[in-house]
Amino acid sequence: MLRYTVRRLLQLVLVLLVLSLLLFVWLRSLPGGPVTALLGERATPAKRAELTAVLGLDQPIFVQYFKFLARMLRGDFGQSTGVSAGTPALDVFFTRFGATIELAVGAMIFGLVLGIPLGYMAAKRRAGALDNSLIVVSLVGIAVPVFFLAFLMKYLFAVKWGMLPPSGRQTPGIDATRVTGLFIVDGLITREWDASWDSVKHLILPWIALGTIPFAVIFRITRASVLEVQGEDFVRTAEAKGLTRTTIRNRHVLRNAMLPVITVTGLLSGLLLTGAVLTEKVFAYPGLGEALYIGFTKKDYPVVQVIILAAAAAFVIINTLVDLTYALVDPRIRAR
Amino acid sequence: MRLHIHRWLGAGLAATLAVSLAACAGSDRGNESSGSSTAAAGSDASSAGSAAGGPSDPNGQIVFGAAGAPSMFDPMYATDGETFRVVRQMNEGLTGFKPGTADVEPALAKSWEKSSDGLTWTFTLQDGVKFHDGTPFDAAAVCYNLDRMYAQTGAGITQGQYWSDNMGGFKGQKDAKGKPVPSLYGSCKASDAGAAAITLTRVTSKFPALLGLPSFSMQSPTALKQYDANNVKAEGDSFIYPAYATDHPTGTGPFKFQAYDKANNTVTLVRNDDYWGEKAKSKTLIFKIIPDETARKQELEAGTIDGYDLPNPADWDGLKSSGFNLEIRPAFNILYLGFTLKNPDLQDLRVRQAIAYALNRPQLVSSQLPEGAVVASLFYPDTVTPYTQGVQAYDYNVQKAKDLLAAAGKSNLTLNFWWPTDVTRPYMPDPKSIFTAFKSDLQAAGITIKETSKPWNGGYLDGVEAQQADIFLLGWTGDYNTPDNFLGSFFSDTTNRFATSNVPWGTKLSGELQTADSTVDDTQRNALYDTINKELLADYLPGVPISSSSPALVLASNVQGMVASPLTDEKFAPVYKN
Numbered sequence: 001m002l003r004y005t006v007r008r009l010l011q012l013v014l015v016l017l018v019l020s021l022l023l024f025v026w027l028r029s030l031p032g033g034p035v036t037a038l039l040g041e042r043a044t045p046a047k048r049a050e051l052t053a054v055l056g057l058d059q060p061i062f063v064q065y066f067k068f069l070a071r072m073l074r075g076d077f078g079q080s081t082g083v084s085a086g087t088p089a090l091d092v093f094f095t096r097f098g099a100t101i102e103l104a105v106g107a108m109i110f111g112l113v114l115g116i117p118l119g120y121m122a123a124k125r126r127a128g129a130l131d132n133s134l135i136v137v138s139l140v141g142i143a144v145p146v147f148f149l150a151f152l153m154k155y156l157f158a159v160k161w162g163m164l165p166p167s168g169r170q171t172p173g174i175d176a177t178r179v180t181g182l183f184i185v186d187g188l189i190t191r192e193w194d195a196s197w198d199s200v201k202h203l204i205l206p207w208i209a210l211g212t213i214p215f216a217v218i219f220r221i222t223r224a225s226v227l228e229v230q231g232e233d234f235v236r237t238a239e240a241k242g243l244t245r246t247t248i249r250n251r252h253v254l255r256n257a258m259l260p261v262i263t264v265t266g267l268l269s270g271l272l273l274t275g276a277v278l279t280e281k282v283f284a285y286p287g288l289g290e291a292l293y294i295g296f297t298k299k300d301y302p303v304v305q306v307i308i309l310a311a312a313a314a315f316v317i318i319n320t321l322v323d324l325t326y327a328l329v330d331p332r333i334r335a336r
Numbered sequence: 337m338r339l340h341i342h343r344w345l346g347a348g349l350a351a352t353l354a355v356s357l358a359a360c361a362g363s364d365r366g367n368e369s370s371g372s373s374t375a376a377a378g379s380d381a382s383s384a385g386s387a388a389g390g391p392s393d394p395n396g397q398i399v400f401g402a403a404g405a406p407s408m409f410d411p412m413y414a415t416d417g418e419t420f421r422v423v424r425q426m427n428e429g430l431t432g433f434k435p436g437t438a439d440v441e442p443a444l445a446k447s448w449e450k451s452s453d454g455l456t457w458t459f460t461l462q463d464g465v466k467f468h469d470g471t472p473f474d475a476a477a478v479c480y481n482l483d484r485m486y487a488q489t490g491a492g493i494t495q496g497q498y499w500s501d502n503m504g505g506f507k508g509q510k511d512a513k514g515k516p517v518p519s520l521y522g523s524c525k526a527s528d529a530g531a532a533a534i535t536l537t538r539v540t541s542k543f544p545a546l547l548g549l550p551s552f553s554m555q556s557p558t559a560l561k562q563y564d565a566n567n568v569k570a571e572g573d574s575f576i577y578p579a580y581a582t583d584h585p586t587g588t589g590p591f592k593f594q595a596y597d598k599a600n601n602t603v604t605l606v607r608n609d610d611y612w613g614e615k616a617k618s619k620t621l622i623f624k625i626i627p628d629e630t631a632r633k634q635e636l637e638a639g640t641i642d643g644y645d646l647p648n649p650a651d652w653d654g655l656k657s658s659g660f661n662l663e664i665r666p667a668f669n670i671l672y673l674g675f676t677l678k679n680p681d682l683q684d685l686r687v688r689q690a691i692a693y694a695l696n697r698p699q700l701v702s703s704q705l706p707e708g709a710v711v712a713s714l715f716y717p718d719t720v721t722p723y724t725q726g727v728q729a730y731d732y733n734v735q736k737a738k739d740l741l742a743a744a745g746k747s748n749l750t751l752n753f754w755w756p757t758d759v760t761r762p763y764m765p766d767p768k769s770i771f772t773a774f775k776s777d778l779q780a781a782g783i784t785i786k787e788t789s790k791p792w793n794g795g796y797l798d799g800v801e802a803q804q805a806d807i808f809l810l811g812w813t814g815d816y817n818t819p820d821n822f823l824g825s826f827f828s829d830t831t832n833r834f835a836t837s838n839v840p841w842g843t844k845l846s847g848e849l850q851t852a853d854s855t856v857d858d859t860q861r862n863a864l865y866d867t868i869n870k871e872l873l874a875d876y877l878p879g880v881p882i883s884s885s886s887p888a889l890v891l892a893s894n895v896q897g898m899v900a901s902p903l904t905d906e907k908f909a910p911v912y913k914n
Contacts (some may be wrong), residue, residue: 031795
């Protein structure tokens with residue numbers, strides 16, 4: 001187990017190194033750049049040359065890369081030039097990380113809480129009315145683009161009916177204490193319940209919009225998996241032994257059916273970040289997705305680099321954890 | 337049973353964690369410096385806001401939707417509108433601009449006099465003005481500020497763009513060839529606490545208007561020193577700003593900085609209850625950063641913000657009919673079709689004139705541009721003085737365009753027409769529709785158009801600067817009311833995007849602009865600008881002035897007191913909600 005974990009960590013370092021090189025070169029090969037973004041219409045050849053030299057962008061690309069690498073090893077990813085000018089890119093990342101975590105975790109919980117029970121119920125009532133209608137709902141969940149659903153819900157629930165706030169993370173001027181950067185958690189631990197509830201209200205629509213992706217996938221995987229498992233010999237044996245329905249469901253059917261669901265949940269976490277870019281943009285939600293979008297628009301290299309590298313690291317780490325969870329859930333894997 | 341034990345263990349662990357977190361974290365409410373708050377906050381609500389014509393609630397709050405995050409809060413290093421919008425509420429210059437106009441008026445200086453040679457300007461200062469940190473504003477502070485701006489070094493020079501654009505060089509600055517970069521600024525002397533004399537190295541039409549630009553605002557010398565304001569550094573491919581610029585801006589304005597909450601994307605300012613003039617009518621002013629234009633509109637419709645800038649002209653009618661106040665600014669910008677004079681075909685004046693005649697500008701303005709837009713005759717809007725009448729006009733005339741092309745032997749002319757994507761500018765709300773209209777106009781005159789579209793910051797500006805286009809769409813929004821702010825920015829340096837170094841009159845035009853700007857006598861200077869404008873349109877024609885547009889801002893129906901400014905110099909101090 002230890003060797004396996006170490007091997008996966010080494011793979012992570014290699015992935016990040018290669019990715020950092022590709023990302024660095026690719027970003028700088030795109031037309032435009034921070035100099036153009038900073039100067040706009042005010043640019044003159046002299047000013048452009050001066051700013052390019054001050055920022056070191058006139059040096060050969062490999063020199064720039066090795067300087068970047070040296071700074072990165074010291075934990076310095078540079079300063080933001082567009083998303084939050086002058087703020088260390090790593091600070092921008094951590095400030096916005098909490099926002100995206102609240103969004104993504106909530107969306108995932110939405111997907112799991114609805115997807116697993118409904119998937120189980122659909123499998124149990126295969127080809128029935130409930131099964132058929134849930135399949136249609138899940139198909140819509142997969143087929144409708146996140147931004148469209150987000151836009152529609154926002155228009156109806158926020159703009160037209162005024163039930164929920166249309167965008168942002170917390171109502172301006174609410175005077176909330178910040179502790180962890182997770183606004184809901186901060187409100188709970190400081191007993192500023194209104195601040196916590198205000199954050200929840202801001203997140204309900206983004207959660208549902210983004211949560212449709214994990215919901216649809218988890219529902220379908222659970223349904224298929226339960227259908228497969230409940231026909232297995234060991235379930236029949238359990239029934240023959242006279243075990244209660246609850247025991248059979250919890251100990252034999254669901255536990256075995258959950259293996260593919262866990263795998264998919266890990267893979268979905270990467271997909272959620274992609275979805276978060278669109279969701280955060282529509283809801284003007286100040287998370288990593290919005291920072292990535294602004295970063296690309298304003299050619300904020302440091303912020304784009306740190307977010308993409310962190311996303312890649314998170315993706316590899318989550319999937320490593322998923323593989324380790326396999327071993328915990330399935331004793332057969334643990335034994336190998 | 338094993339399962340139950342696990343559950344109890346899990347619940348116990350969660351409870352312990354929650355209790356320990358709660359134990360080490362308490363609410364900061366009531367304290368002015370909460371977790372994200374960073375600066376000295378105004379705590380006493382009391383006095384202000386109840387002035388005549390004020391709001392019913394003197395402790396009201398205005399939330400304005402900003403399109404982007406401010407870069408930082410030291411205007412000396414700022415160049416973008418979103419930063420200026422915030423710092424304008426906290427800072428003031430020696431001069432200011434009359435609300436709703438681009439006309440200069442007294443601000444921190446109550447009056448000024450210039451010497452007969454036009455080089456020395458003596459400013460008499462307002463009495464009883466204090467910076468937000470309680471230190472007095474006096475002539476010594478004026479000179480400290482100007483000397484500080486002039487003495488920038490290293491990255492401060494690169495970041496002090498408004499200084500280099502308007503004042504020229506910094507102290508001891510040398511160009512690439514080792515020659516000193518000339519500066520407009522000579523010295524500043526505090527003759528007594530209430531009067532500061534500023535000496536220039538040459539006469540300029542820009543003075544004293546440029547002192548009203550937010551970049552040249554007066555800031556507390558004590559705070560500038562205490563928080564190391566000059567310590568801006570370039571590191572890696574970006575800049576690091578000192579604590580002054582990020583957390584401790586200290587001006588004299590009607591609002592004080594409270595916090596920039598980066599996690600919630602809001603900048604909060606509070607009323608300066610010790611303000612020397614009429615106090616702000618709302619206690620709190622919050623700029624909520626909402627980068628998406630549709631999101632800003634929906635926030636206004638939902639009532640969660642009180643206004644936002646630059647609504648899409650396509651939404652103007654809808655917003656008005658929904659009862660929102662659309663404040664249309666007087667036009668203070670120019671859109672032009674630029675020629676890159678590196679192209680030998682375009683070096684022939686007849687070809688440039690043919691293009692000017694081929695463009696149906698009145699139709700473009702009436703069908704594609706927002707309410708208030710007008711066809712431009714000069715390279716600056718008619719709100720700038722002096723405005724020259726009687727310049728050569730280029731009324732839409734396709735036949736004349738064809739004749740001129742034939743006379744020049746360019747009937748089969750092909751041009752590479754560049755237009756930008758992913759951008760809207762106040763002077764160019766929808767570049768594609770402008771390009772499409774002009775493309776068909778030029779084709780009607782027999783010109784073959786090759787189209788190149790690139791993202792604004794994804795190759796367009798770079799390509800136009802590198803003179804890769806033959807003709808291109810670009811423009812300018814004015815900073816203050818002088819022709820030099822437009823013409824000087826376009827043509828003073830012959831290595832400009834029009835490539836005027838490639839034509840014989842490029843250097844002459846540059847010299848004429850310098851002479852006009854340096855002329856002391858207003859009448860003589862105006863006459864020189866008249867001549868330049870006539871030459872520009874009749875003899876030089878480095879581009880075709882297209883239009884000046886009126887950008888707008890929109891406010892909720894219960895918001896009062898806002899005066900739209902052609903310079904986007906809107907002040908929030910008189911703004912309140914009913």
